[in-house]
Amino acid sequence: MSGATVIYSPAVASVQSTFNVAPDVLSSMLSLAAIANLVGALVAGLLQRFVAQRVVIILAAALALVGAAPLFINNSFTVVYVALMTCNVGMGIMGATSQSYISLHFDGDQRGEVMAWRTSAQGLSNVALSAGAGVLTAITWYYCFGLYLVFAVALLAAVILLPSEPPFHKEEEKAEKAAGAPASVQEHGRKLTSWTTIMFLLLITATTFLECGIYNYISIHAEANNLGGSVAAGMTISAYQAGLIVSGILAPFVFKMAKQRTLIVAYTLDLIGYVLIFIAPTAIVLFIGAFLCGMTYGIATTRIGVLVAESVRPSQIPTVFSLFQVFGAGGYIVGAPIFSAITGMMPGLMSSNVYLIGIVFAACIIAVVLFSGIERRAALPTANAVEAA
Numbered sequence: 259m260s261g262a263t264v265i266y267s268p269a270v271a272s273v274q275s276t277f278n279v280a281p282d283v284l285s286s287m288l289s290l291a292a293i294a295n296l297v298g299a300l301v302a303g304l305l306q307r308f309v310a311q312r313v314v315i316i317l318a319a320a321l322a323l324v325g326a327a328p329l330f331i332n333n334s335f336t337v338v339y340v341a342l343m344t345c346n347v348g349m350g351i352m353g354a355t356s357q358s359y360i361s362l363h364f365d366g367d368q369r370g371e372v373m374a375w376r377t378s379a380q381g382l383s384n385v386a387l388s389a390g391a392g393v394l395t396a397i398t399w400y401y402c403f404g405l406y407l408v409f410a411v412a413l414l415a416a417v418i419l420l421p422s423e424p425p426f427h428k429e430e431e432k433a434e435k436a437a438g439a440p441a442s443v444q445e446h447g448r449k450l451t452s453w454t455t456i457m458f459l460l461l462i463t464a465t466t467f468l469e470c471g472i473y474n475y476i477s478i479h480a481e482a483n484n485l486g487g488s489v490a491a492g493m494t495i496s497a498y499q500a501g502l503i504v505s506g507i508l509a510p511f512v513f514k515m516a517k518q519r520t521l522i523v524a525y526t527l528d529l530i531g532y533v534l535i536f537i538a539p540t541a542i543v544l545f546i547g548a549f550l551c552g553m554t555y556g557i558a559t560t561r562i563g564v565l566v567a568e569s570v571r572p573s574q575i576p577t578v579f580s581l582f583q584v585f586g587a588g589g590y591i592v593g594a595p596i597f598s599a600i601t602g603m604m605p606g607l608m609s610s611n612v613y614l615i616g617i618v619f620a621a622c623i624i625a626v627v628l629f630s631g632i633e634r635r636a637a638l639p640t641a642n643a644v645e646a647a
Contacts, residue, residue, distance in 0.1 A: 259412060263295075264388040265405045266325075266342060272399030288337055292591070296584050298350020303580030306355060310419040311362075314355050319413035321348025325406035332400040345406065350583065351414075358579040360568035370564045376508025377556045378585075385499045410424045435507040435564055445573035450578060454635050458566050459585040461521075461632070464623050465558045466589025468528055471597060471616045472498055472535075472551055473526045479535065479609035482545065490541045497545040501552020508553075509560050518560050518633040522624055528554035529620040536613040559586070565636040566596045 272371045274284050299317075305314045325345030330335045361371050387405055394401035395423030448455055477491030486493075516523045563582065570578050601611040627633070 259349055261407060264384055265391045265402055266393050269399045269402050271550050276399065279335060281510035291346045292313055293461060295345035295350040296587055298347040299354045299583035302351045302354035303577040304499055306576035309357060310423055312416060313361050314351060316413060317531050318348045318352035318355060319409050319416055321345065322409040323406060325438060326403050328400045328515065329404040329636060354583045355434060355578040357563055358576040369511050373560045373563050374506045374509035377560050378503050381499045381502030426586045429632050448569050450574055457632050458562050459581055461591040462559065462562050463585045464581060465555060466586045467593045468616055468620060469555050470593025471612050472548060472589050475609050475612045480608050482609050485538060485544055486541045492525050494544055494548045498548040498552040500597050500638055501549040502556045505553045505556025509557050520560060521627045521633055524554045524557040525559065525624045525627065529617060529624065532613050532616040532620055536610060536617060567623065569636045576647060
């Protein structure tokens with residue numbers, strides 16, 4: 259479901275022309291769709307306290323299926339609008355819940371491996387759904403919405419395969435009765451307000467901020483520097499997704515080899531990738547740079563997710579992953595305005611300056627991770643020192 263946002267992208271222009279939608283209305287639709295995703299992510303943390311995770315995932319898949327409505331009722335802009343909002347709420351719920359579900363059901367190296375597989379699945383879905391949406395939209399604009407029907411598979415898998423467990427508040431009540439003490443006293447881990455947790459949330463925002471530079475400006479950069487125009491831009495995005503897929507495969511090995519230097523390795527790849535894109539004399543160099551940036555996004559987001567799950571209290575995992583998704587979306591939201599504001603004050607080509615800013619920003623992240631020792635700090639201290647961390 260993580261790649262579902264790419265399904266409707268090819269149909270946006272056709273929706274506008276078919277229903278004579280004003281540009282500001284269309285813009286508001288796309289903005290509200292992003293906000294709906296964030297609302298879903300926030301709701302996910304609350305739902306998991308009072309409803310079993312299996313039920314939450316089934317609900318998310320059912321809401322995503324509503325995205326297929328324009329395939330059957332395609333004579334109304336209202337249907338497109340409502341379907342998109344509902345679907346994005348479902349995707350927000352699924353994104354946050356799937357990460358917390360993995361964190362609560364897997365431990366140690368297995369947790370990192372399964373999160374890495376999730377990253378690879380995200381890259382594969384982005385490629386497959388994007389390609390399928392482009393082909394179907396070329397036939398008839400509303401055919402692309404039929405791809406949302408694939409989430410019937412997710413719904414069926416959740417119903418058949420996922421174990422049914424009580425919601426968190428019931429587990430807490432049971433533990434409190436058995437131990438004679440509040441669940442919060444029994445748990446070992448950091449609070450959501452600890453500096454370490456906040457630092458991780460800011461890091462995920464910084465990571466998606468850097469990703470924003472690839473998606474929003476690569477086509478302009480390729481054309482301005484005579485590197486192949488829109489064709490090269492499309493292939494660059496594909497190279498980025500390939501890096502994302504490969505990162506999921508290699509992430510467990512990188513975690514074991516780099517250990518507490520994993521994030522430094524990841525952001526160094528991003529730095530090199532941005533340098534290659536900035537100086538690219540040919541399209542091939544552009545593709546290599548994008549591939550390395552995709553590797554960074556996959557390794558960094560997976561690693562941060564694993565570290566967050568290992569450091570906070572178990573009962574707070576659903577909430578922290580809701581915030582994880584919200585802060586990640588924050589990087590995309592602030593990315594374009596910040597890049598535009600800074601490049602507007604710089605001489606030269608705007609598209610090239612974006613990647614120059616990315617180089618500096620990646621170097622700053624490496625310095626922060628290196629000198630803060632955030633990966634080392636993620637290891638839980640003794641029970642008495644946890645609160646101060």
